[in-house]
Every structure is written in C-alpha cells, then in structure tokens.
Amino acid sequence: MNDAEEKSSFFGYLMRADYRFLQERDLGIDLYNSGYCGLAVFVLAVAVVTIFLLSIFHMIPRRRHVTILLPGTGCLAFAFGLLGTWLNHLRLEEVGKVLFNATGGTLPVNVSQQAAIVILPLATGIAVLIASLAGYIYLLAFWTSDLFRKQAEGKKQKGSVKTRAGR
Numbered sequence: 001m002n003d004a005e006e007k008s009s010f011f012g013y014l015m016r017a018d019y020r021f022l023q024e025r026d027l028g029i030d031l032y033n034s035g036y037c038g039l040a041v042f043v044l045a046v047a048v049v050t051i052f053l054l055s056i057f058h059m060i061p062r063r064r065h066v067t068i069l070l071p072g073t074g075c076l077a078f079a080f081g082l083l084g085t086w087l088n089h090l091r092l093e094e095v096g097k098v099l100f101n102a103t104g105g106t107l108p109v110n111v112s113q114q115a116a117i118v119i120l121p122l123a124t125g126i127a128v129l130i131a132s133l134a135g136y137i138y139l140l141a142f143w144t145s146d147l148f149r150k151q152a153e154g155k156k157q158k159g160s161v162k163t164r165a166g167r
Contacts, residue, residue, distance in 0.1 A: 081125020
C-alpha cells in the first residue's frame, strides 16, 4: 500500500481483492476487527432479520412502517459498510495491525488478500441490503395477494346482499 496510485484508486483496490482467501479466515472476527462500522453493519443485519420476522407475523401494526424500516435499514447497513471499508482503506497502515492479525485465520501475504479482508464490511452491507430488498419484495407479494383476496371477498358479499334485498 505504499504506492500513491494504489491508495487513490479505492474501487481498483476492491476489484483486485482475492475473495477465495476469505475461506481461510474467521469472518466474524474480521468483521469485529474492522471497527465500529463493521459492528454497526452486524447490528443492522440483526435488525433487518428482526424487522422481517416481526412483519411476517404482523407484529408491526402498519405496513407503512415496514416499507420504511426494512429497505431503510438495509440501505443504512450498506452505507455503514461502504464507510467502514473506505475508512479502513484510507488508513490501512494504522488499522492493518488489527485487521490482519492471526486470530482471524491465516495472515494475508499480498495486497489482494488484504483487500479481501478490508472489503468485508462492504460485502456484509451489500448482503444485508439485498436481503432487506428481497424480504420487502416478498412481503409486498403477500400484501398484494391479501389485498386482492379482501377485494374479491368484498365483491362477493356485496353481491349476496343485493340478491337478498331483491327477494
């Protein structure tokens, strides 16, 4: 990371990451060692799962709250993941001692393996965002089917009321 061109190209650094190296690491410890942003991404991931489960069982009373909470929490996790990855990339020499320690697994030997560890908060944030949007689409599918079912039942009840009144 001593090359100025390498430091300036954040996305180029992320594109050169060797993601197979993550198979040899403990991802939970690496996410914990990535700082407060990594912890925030983990907490937001738990929040997305909780919001989704509560909305499935209708514990959140209004659908508009779910439409704000679920995608909003996923976007917030993505933002924290991007911020954490960017900050760790900027000060890689300082946080490298904590990020690249032996407790997470084998030590990285080149820049692409280091980039795989640095990108972990961003990758987790992207996964949380995708999961929250998938959960939101899943809920929308069931909400619209309930809406159509209620409309069809309402039409049947109105039709049966008219026939009774005509007799």
